[in-house]
Amino acid sequence: MTARTRRLITYAAFITPALCFFTLIIFIPFLRAILFSFQDWNGISSEIGWAGWSNYSELFSDKGFIRSFTFTVKFVVATTVLLNVISLALALAMNLSLKTRNFLRTAFFLPYVIGGVIIGFIWQFIITQLFAEVGISTGWSLFQKNWLSLPDYAFWSLVIVTVWHSVGYFMIIYLAALQGVPKDMMEAAEIDGAGPLKRFWNVTVPLIRPAMTINLFLAISSGFKGFDLNFALTKGGPFGTTESLALHIYLDAFTKNLFTYASAKAVVFFLVLAVITLVQVAVMKRREVEM
Amino acid sequence: MNQGRYNVGKLALELVMLAFGLLFFFPLYLTIINGFKTYNEVVTSTTRLPEVFQFQNFTAVWNQINFPGVFMNSIIITVVSVAGILLISSMAAYQLVRHPGRTSQIIFLVILSSLIIPFQTMMIPLVKVAKDLNIINTIHGIIIMYWGFGIPLALFLYHGFIKAVPKELEEAASIDGSGPAGIFFRILLPLLKPITSTIAILHSLWIWNDFLLPLITLSSVENKTIPLAASVYFGQYTNEWHLAMAALTLAILPIMLFFLFMQRYIIQGITAGAVKG
Numbered sequence: 001m002t003a004r005t006r007r008l009i010t011y012a013a014f015i016t017p018a019l020c021f022f023t024l025i026i027f028i029p030f031l032r033a034i035l036f037s038f039q040d041w042n043g044i045s046s047e048i049g050w051a052g053w054s055n056y057s058e059l060f061s062d063k064g065f066i067r068s069f070t071f072t073v074k075f076v077v078a079t080t081v082l083l084n085v086i087s088l089a090l091a092l093a094m095n096l097s098l099k100t101r102n103f104l105r106t107a108f109f110l111p112y113v114i115g116g117v118i119i120g121f122i123w124q125f126i127i128t129q130l131f132a133e134v135g136i137s138t139g140w141s142l143f144q145k146n147w148l149s150l151p152d153y154a155f156w157s158l159v160i161v162t163v164w165h166s167v168g169y170f171m172i173i174y175l176a177a178l179q180g181v182p183k184d185m186m187e188a189a190e191i192d193g194a195g196p197l198k199r200f201w202n203v204t205v206p207l208i209r210p211a212m213t214i215n216l217f218l219a220i221s222s223g224f225k226g227f228d229l230n231f232a233l234t235k236g237g238p239f240g241t242t243e244s245l246a247l248h249i250y251l252d253a254f255t256k257n258l259f260t261y262a263s264a265k266a267v268v269f270f271l272v273l274a275v276i277t278l279v280q281v282a283v284m285k286r287r288e289v290e291m
Numbered sequence: 292m293n294q295g296r297y298n299v300g301k302l303a304l305e306l307v308m309l310a311f312g313l314l315f316f317f318p319l320y321l322t323i324i325n326g327f328k329t330y331n332e333v334v335t336s337t338t339r340l341p342e343v344f345q346f347q348n349f350t351a352v353w354n355q356i357n358f359p360g361v362f363m364n365s366i367i368i369t370v371v372s373v374a375g376i377l378l379i380s381s382m383a384a385y386q387l388v389r390h391p392g393r394t395s396q397i398i399f400l401v402i403l404s405s406l407i408i409p410f411q412t413m414m415i416p417l418v419k420v421a422k423d424l425n426i427i428n429t430i431h432g433i434i435i436m437y438w439g440f441g442i443p444l445a446l447f448l449y450h451g452f453i454k455a456v457p458k459e460l461e462e463a464a465s466i467d468g469s470g471p472a473g474i475f476f477r478i479l480l481p482l483l484k485p486i487t488s489t490i491a492i493l494h495s496l497w498i499w500n501d502f503l504l505p506l507i508t509l510s511s512v513e514n515k516t517i518p519l520a521a522s523v524y525f526g527q528y529t530n531e532w533h534l535a536m537a538a539l540t541l542a543i544l545p546i547m548l549f550f551l552f553m554q555r556y557i558i559q560g561i562t563a564g565a566v567k568g
Contacts, residue, residue, distance in 0.1 A: 125337075169565075266409075
């Protein structure tokens with residue numbers, strides 16, 4: 001055996017496991033999803049028929065799909081803005097070397113390590129039980145309503161719980177970036193007469209742009225893929241108004257057995273997500289400054 | 292910015308932040324105390340402490356959902372999945388980095404670009420593939436699926452890390468007569484520890500907390516993971532809040548304890564993973 005064949009065998013032996021599992025679990029299902037989206041199959045019959053573009057033409061007039069699409073976009077906008085604004089504010093406060101920063105970091109980060117479904121159940125309890133109690137004892141009309149049965153309130157419940165769940169994670173990323181801002185640069189700006197707002201806007205923000213790129217990307221992509229909270233907290237209700245795209249596709253496929261139709265929706269979902277996140281990262285990367 | 296001084300303004304900020312931090316912890320506190328109450332106590336007041344701590348809520352839940360069983364399922368699935376992802380990805384990344392060329396580049400780019408595909412796009416055919424392979428509703432089946440889904444990110448992180456590891460050590464070991472397996476396991480793997488722990492933490496949290504994949508692939512009771520088992524208490528018609536809260540307490544306790552003990556590593560690992568990813 002020559003050295004070259006031996007090298008080739010080693011190469012193959014080290015790479016084959018990764019390639020096999022990748023092909024089996026990601027590549028084939030992905031291609032098959034595209035194939036499914038042009039077919040007509042109920043999940044049971046042995047014959048899979050062809051459907052052409054009919055799944056796609058149908059979904060653009062599917063009220064449930066459009067409703068869940070609109071919900072998801074609104075949800076992504078609200079959570080992306082709130083997560084980034086609040087986490088940056090928290091990180092700025094923490095960066096002033098507070099005495100309790102270790103405790104604060106633990107408190108803010110703790111919810112993030114718990115799974116979304118469990119979080120959804122916890123808040124289902126808090127909203128139905130605690131909020132009702134607060135409503136009775138204070139008489140505030142805000143808490144006398146059943147939040148999960150009113151579309152607007154259910155929407156904001158999801159947004160609030162999402163922020164509570166992951167703001168600590170976003171804060172940690174901003175905090176790491178803020179700690180990388182050189183002190184002498186801030187001092188130089190102060191000597192030059194820049195006030196706190198100007199220093200923040202002209203020194204801090206340009207220097208933490210990479211963290212902003214990451215955090216916007218994470219907020220947008222996790223917002224689009226949201227499933228657990230919609231499943232556990234609102235169950236998509238009331239009247240399907242909080243059905244995220246991920247939940248909508250799941251329900252179509254696994255409770256209505258619309259495998260091929262749901263696959264077309266899943267492919268559209270993929271294309272939308274891919275375009276939005278690629279554009280966002282490309283645009284923001286160009287605005288980052290080199291240190 | 293008065294970084295050094297501790298003045299009244301800072302004290303006020305500190306108090307506001309402290310109140311905010313406690314507010315953050317409040318939902319978890321409520322969950323735990325309500326798990327120790329009777330049903331009547333829960334519905335009269337959620338915030339009051341229990342009059343007598345009802346440990347029987349926990350014994351009831353423990354038996355109803357077979358907590359030791361589901362806990363072991365979660366542990367086995369998480370540990371074996373993560374161990375497999377670490378081994379498979381580091382092996383592949385090693386050869387891809389050390390033998391750059393057109394083949395390696397294509398393999399790397401194809402696997403990397405799959406990171407953009409959302410799970411929901413693949414899940415429908417995945418269930419069919421799993422049925423065809425006869426691995427649906429089995430523990431080893433879901434582990435294989437996690438191997439597949441975990442590889443792209445792990446491979447990407449290992450790839451970036453190994454590129455910065457100098458070749459000289461491996462070359463020296465090769466001259467001393469070590470084969471590729473020996474070089475990989477005895478020389479390279481120990482050097483990869485920092486990135487291995489980052490990847491292990493990221494993937495453990497994801498798999499431990501994952502809900503959708505177990506939901507669509509694990510249907511029988513004896514295969515359930517913790518999040519699936521806890522969801523039994525949140526069906527359409529049940530509101531046994533005291534038992535539900537005991538179940539949620541059991542569900543959050545392991546991961547909370549793990550976090551509190553490993554906090555520094557977890558926060559470091561997650562930040563590193565996010566910044567590099």
